[in-house]
Amino acid sequence: MPSQPPIPPLLSPYLSTAPSASLTLLTSTLGASTNWLVLRFIYAGLKNTSYEKDGSTKEYTENTRVVLVSWLRDGNFWKEGGRKLGINFQKVQIVYALSTGLGLGAGGLAEVETEILKAVATAREVTKENGEARVLLVLDGLDFLLAATGCATLEIMELVGAVREHVHSTLLTSSADLPFTQSPTTALEISHTAFVMGMAHQARIIMSVRGLDTGVARDVSGVLRICRGAGAGDEVDEGDGEVEERECLYFVGADGGVRVFERGA
Amino acid sequence: MADRALQHRRVHNLLLIQKLLGLRGDSSPFTLVLDTVEQSAKPLIRHYINNAKISKTDVVYISFETFKPPLGIAAFIKTRRKDAATIQKEISSVVSTTKRALLMFDTLYPLACNTNLDLPSFLSSLVTPTTSLLAIYHMDIPLPPPPNPYAPSPLTSLEFLATTIFTTHSLEQVLSRKRAADKSLAEPVFGLEEKREGVIIGLGSNDPKGLVLEMNHRRKSGRNIEEVFFLLPLTSKEKPLLLDDHPLYRRPDLGDAKSAADEVAAELSSTFDLGITAKQRRDREGVVLPYFDAQKDGFGGGEGGRILYDMGVEDDFDEEEDEI
Numbered sequence: 001m002p003s004q005p006p007i008p009p010l011l012s013p014y015l016s017t018a019p020s021a022s023l024t025l026l027t028s029t030l031g032a033s034t035n036w037l038v039l040r041f042i043y044a045g046l047k048n049t050s051y052e053k054d055g056s057t058k059e060y061t062e063n064t065r066v067v068l069v070s071w072l073r074d075g076n077f078w079k080e081g082g083r084k085l086g087i088n089f090q091k092v093q094i095v096y097a098l099s100t101g102l103g104l105g106a107g108g109l110a111e112v113e114t115e116i117l118k119a120v121a122t123a124r125e126v127t128k129e130n131g132e133a134r135v136l137l138v139l140d141g142l143d144f145l146l147a148a149t150g151c152a153t154l155e156i157m158e159l160v161g162a163v164r165e166h167v168h169s170t171l172l173t174s175s176a177d178l179p180f181t182q183s184p185t186t187a188l189e190i191s192h193t194a195f196v197m198g199m200a201h202q203a204r205i206i207m208s209v210r211g212l213d214t215g216v217a218r219d220v221s222g223v224l225r226i227c228r229g230a231g232a233g234d235e236v237d238e239g240d241g242e243v244e245e246r247e248c249l250y251f252v253g254a255d256g257g258v259r260v261f262e263r264g265a
Numbered sequence: 266m267a268d269r270a271l272q273h274r275r276v277h278n279l280l281l282i283q284k285l286l287g288l289r290g291d292s293s294p295f296t297l298v299l300d301t302v303e304q305s306a307k308p309l310i311r312h313y314i315n316n317a318k319i320s321k322t323d324v325v326y327i328s329f330e331t332f333k334p335p336l337g338i339a340a341f342i343k344t345r346r347k348d349a350a351t352i353q354k355e356i357s358s359v360v361s362t363t364k365r366a367l368l369m370f371d372t373l374y375p376l377a378c379n380t381n382l383d384l385p386s387f388l389s390s391l392v393t394p395t396t397s398l399l400a401i402y403h404m405d406i407p408l409p410p411p412p413n414p415y416a417p418s419p420l421t422s423l424e425f426l427a428t429t430i431f432t433t434h435s436l437e438q439v440l441s442r443k444r445a446a447d448k449s450l451a452e453p454v455f456g457l458e459e460k461r462e463g464v465i466i467g468l469g470s471n472d473p474k475g476l477v478l479e480m481n482h483r484r485k486s487g488r489n490i491e492e493v494f495f496l497l498p499l500t501s502k503e504k505p506l507l508l509d510d511h512p513l514y515r516r517p518d519l520g521d522a523k524s525a526a527d528e529v530a531a532e533l534s535s536t537f538d539l540g541i542t543a544k545q546r547r548d549r550e551g552v553v554l555p556y557f558d559a560q561k562d563g564f565g566g567g568e569g570g571r572i573l574y575d576m577g578v579e580d581d582f583d584e585e586e587d588e589i
Contacts, residue, residue, distance in 0.1 A: 021332040029463035152409070154378050157330075161345050164332060178462045190407045197406045197457075198374065200302040200465055202330050210463030225464065228471040230305030245468055 004257035006043055006085045010248060011260050014205060014226060015044035018136075018169035025203035025229060027176035027196065031211040032222035034173045035073065035081065036250075036258050038140060041171050042066050042092065043085050045136040064134045065123035067167070069095040069116055071102070072141035084256045093123040103145045109159050112145070116163045137167040143174040146191055153191040157198050172199055176208060203229030205243050209250070221252045224260065275507055278492040281482060282505050285429060287316045288367060293482065294392050296399040297427035303456050303470045304435040306401045309478065310369065311499045313399060314338055323366040325359055327352065331371045339366070344375070349382050353391070360396055370400040377402075377419040380412055385422040405457060427483075434477040436495065437469030440513055473498060477508055 007015055018024060024041070028034040045064050068078060075094045082089060095102065095115055103112040116137070123135050139160070146156060164170050180192040200206055206229045211222050225247045232243055250260045284292050300306035314337045317324045323339035334341035340359040344352050360366045368391055370376075376384055392398050402420060411418070424430060435455075442452045454460075455467025478494045493508040508514050541549075576582060 027463060027465055032463065152378070154375055157375075158345050161330070161332075176463050176465050178460075181457060181465055182460055184407055187410065190409055194374070194406045194408070196465060197302060197403065198330070201305065201372065201403055201406070206302075206466050208463050208465060210461065213461065225466075225468070227466045227468065228473075229466070230300070230302045230307065230471060232305075232471050232473075242473055245470070247468060 003255065004253065004259055007040055008250075008258055008260035010246070010262075011040065012044075013244070014207070015041055018204065020168050021164065022169045022204040023164065023199065023202050023229075023231060024169070024171045025196075025199050025206045026171065026173040027206070027208045028173060029175065029177050029210050032209040034207075034209055035077075036252050036256070037207065037209065037224075038138060038171065038173060039078070039081050039085055039087065040258070042068065042082065042136070042138065043087050046088060046091050064091070064136060064168075065126060066092045066136045066138060067095065067116065067119045067123050068092055068138045068140070069097050069102075069119070069142075070138075070140035071097045071144040074098050081256060093119045095119045104148055108149065109145070109151060109155055113159055113162055117166060120163070120166050135167040136169055136171065137163060138171045138173075139163075140173045141175075142172060143180075143192060143195055146195055147188055150188075153194040153198065156195055160199070172203075174199065201230040204231050205229055212249075219251055220249050222250060224248055224250050271509065274492065275510070278480075278490065278494075278507065279505065281490065282478075282480060282492070282494055285480075285482065286312050286505070288313070288320045288322050288365070288397070291394070291397065293429040294397045295388065295427050296397070296429045296431065297423055298399065298401045298431045298433065299404050300401055300433045301403065301405045301456070302466050303438060304433040304476050305471055306431070306433050308473075308476055308498055309431065309433065309496065310371075310399075310401070311335065312496065313367065313369070315499055317367055321365065323359075323361070323364055324369060325356060325366055326369045327356065327371070329370070329372045329375050338369075349376065349379065349387055353387070356391060362393075362395065364395065366396045368396060368398050370398075373400050373402045373419070373423070374406050374408075377408055384419045385426050388423075389426065429483070430481040432479040432481075434479065435467075435469050435472060436475055436477050436511075436513075437472055438467060439477045439508070441469070443514060475501075478505070 026034040026037055045066055070078065075096055078092075078094065079089055082092070097103070097112075097115075102115055103109055105111065107114075120135050120137065142156065142160070145151065146153065160170070160172065174196050176196055179189055181196055184190045184193045206227045208225045208227075209222050210225070212220055213223070226243070227245050228243045248260055248262050250258060252258050284290070285296070298306040298309060314324050314335055318337055324337070325340045325342065326335060326338045327342045327344060328334070329344050342352065342355050342359070347355075356368060360368070373384070376382060376387065388398060388400065400423075402423065408418065438453075438455050445452045455469065457465060459467065475495055475497045478496045480492050480494060481489055482491075483489045494505045495508045495511045495514070496505045497503045
C-alpha cells in the first residue's frame with residue numbers, strides 16, 4: 001500500500017480551523033481509539049491551513065500552538081506517532097498528566113486547572129513573538145478523572161468550561177463504551193454518561209469511532225461517524241461553515257498511515 | 266369535515282405559536298423546553314431572542330454552557346462556580362421592574378444536580394408579572410441518584426409547573442420514522458437508542474434547515490393544547506407551519522384517501538352535524554321566541570302562554586276546523 005497523505009481527503013473539511021470558542025468532541029470505544037484522529041487534528045491545527053469544501057486549501061497567518069493534556073498516554077507515545085506525521089513538537093506544549101497523576105493528588109481538580117492554564121500561558125507567550133496568539137487545547141481522556149477521583153460531573157464540566165475560556169478552540173476525547181452511555185445504573189455510569197452527553201450538548205462537531213458492527217475485518221479498523229453537535233448552531237449567525245454529517249470507514253495501517261473511505265468504496 | 270378540523274387547527278394553533286414565540290402578553294410565564302443532543306433547542310432560542318426585540322422585551326441569558334453571548338440579548342450572566350443565591354442576585358440586578366424581561370436558562374442540569382436547591386421554588390421565585398421564564402432541560406443527561414429515592418425528579422416537578430412545554434425533534438429523524446410507520450415497518454431509532462457501542466448521536470441531528478417542535482400549552486382555563494409544528498431557521502424569515510402541512514411529511518396521495526376515510530367514519534358515528542357555523546349562530550340569536558312576547562305587560566300577563574301565529578298566503582285557513 002502506498003503511503004497515505006497525513007490528512008485523509010474525506011476528513012480535511014472537519015480538521016480545518018475550528019471557529020473560536022468551539023468544542024470538538026471525539027468519542028472512542030475500547031476496540032477503536034481516537035489517537036490517530038487526535039494526531040491529525042494537531043497536525044492540521046499546526047499546519048495553519050484551512051481546508052475549503054471544494055478540497056482547496058487556504059493559508060492563514062495566525063500562529064497556532066497546541067496544548068496537549070493526556071491522561072491515557074505519555075508524551076513519548078504522542079511524540080512517536082506525531083513524528084511519523086511530521087508534527088513539529090516545538091509548537092506542542094505537552095502537559096504530562098499521566099506520569100504526574102495530574103488531578104489525582106491532594107490538589108485535585110484545582111491543580112488540573114492551574115497546570116493547564118500555565119501551559120496555555122506558556123504556549124501563548126511563545127506565539128506572541130510571531131503575532132496573534134491562537135491556542136488549540138487537546139484534553140485526551142479527561143473522563144478518566146471521573147472514574148479515578150469520583151468527583152462530581154459538574155466539577156469536571158466546570159473545569160472544562162474554565163479552561164475553554166482561555167483558548168481558541170478545544171478538542172476533547174472521551175470513551176463512549178456501551179456501559180458508559182446506555183441506560184446507566186451505577187453512580188460512575190451515570191456521571192460518565194452525564195459528562196459525555198453534557199459535552200455533546202456544547203460540541204460543534206461530534207466524531208465517534210467504533211468497531212465494525214459486523215465484526216473484525218482485515219482491511220477496516222472501524223467506523224467513523226461525524227455529526228453536528230448540539231452546539232453546532234451557536235455560530236450559524238456568523239455564517240461559519242456548516243458541518244456536513246457523514247458516516248465512513250477507516251483503516252489504520254501498520255505504518256500509522258490512515259485511509260478514510262466511504263462504505264463500499 | 267376533516268378539512269375543516271385541519272383548517273381550524275391551522276388558524277388557531279399557528280396564531281398561538283406565533284403569540285408564544287412573539288412573547289405577546291403574558292401568554293406563558295414559564296416555558297420549559299425539553300431537548301436532546303439529536304435536536305438542540307438553540308434554534309428555537311434564536312427565534313425568541315429575535316422576537317423579543319419586536320415586543321420590547323429584555324432577554325437575560327443565564328449561561329451555564331454557552332460561551333459566546335448570542336446577538337441581541339440585554340444581559341449575559343455567567344454562572345460558573347456561583348451558587349443559586351448569587352445567580353438570583355445577579356438576575357435581579359439586571360431585570361428592571363418596569364420593562365418586560367425574559368429569563369433564559371440554557372440548561373437546568375447544574376441547578377437540578379444541586380440537591381440543596383429546591384429547583385421549582387427557585388424558578389418560581391424568579392417569575393414576576395413583568396418577567397417570564399424559559400428554561401432548557403436536556404433529556405439525555407442523567408441526574409445523579411437523588412438523596413431521597415421517593416422524591417419526584419426535578420423534571421417531574423418542572424413539568425407540573427410549566428405553562429408551555431416544547432419538545433424538539435430532528436425533522437429528518439421524524440420523517441424516517443414516519444416513512445417506516447407508513448409501511449408498517451419497525452420505526453428506526455437514533456443516537457443512544459441505537460444501543461450501539463460508541464454511538465451517542467444519530468445521523469440527521471441538528472439539521473440547520475429546521476426542526477420539529479412539539480407543543481403542549483396549558484391555558485389559564487386548564488385546557489391544554491397539543492400541536493406539532495415545523496419551525497424554520499430564523500434566516501428563512503418564514504413563519505412556523507403545522508408539521509402536517511410540511512410537504513415532506515404530508516403525502517398528498519395518501520392524504521386524500523385518509524381524509525375520505527375520516528369522513529366516512531364521521532358519517533357513521535352521527536347522522537347529523539353537531540357543529541354550528543357563525544352565520545347559523547347569528548341567525549339563531551336573531552330569532553324571537555314566543556315566550557318573550559308573553560312576558561310583555563298588557564298582553565295577557567299572568568294568563569299563561571299563547572301561541573302567536575301570523576297567517577301567510579300559503580296557509581289554507583278553514584273556518585270550521587281552525588281557530589286562532
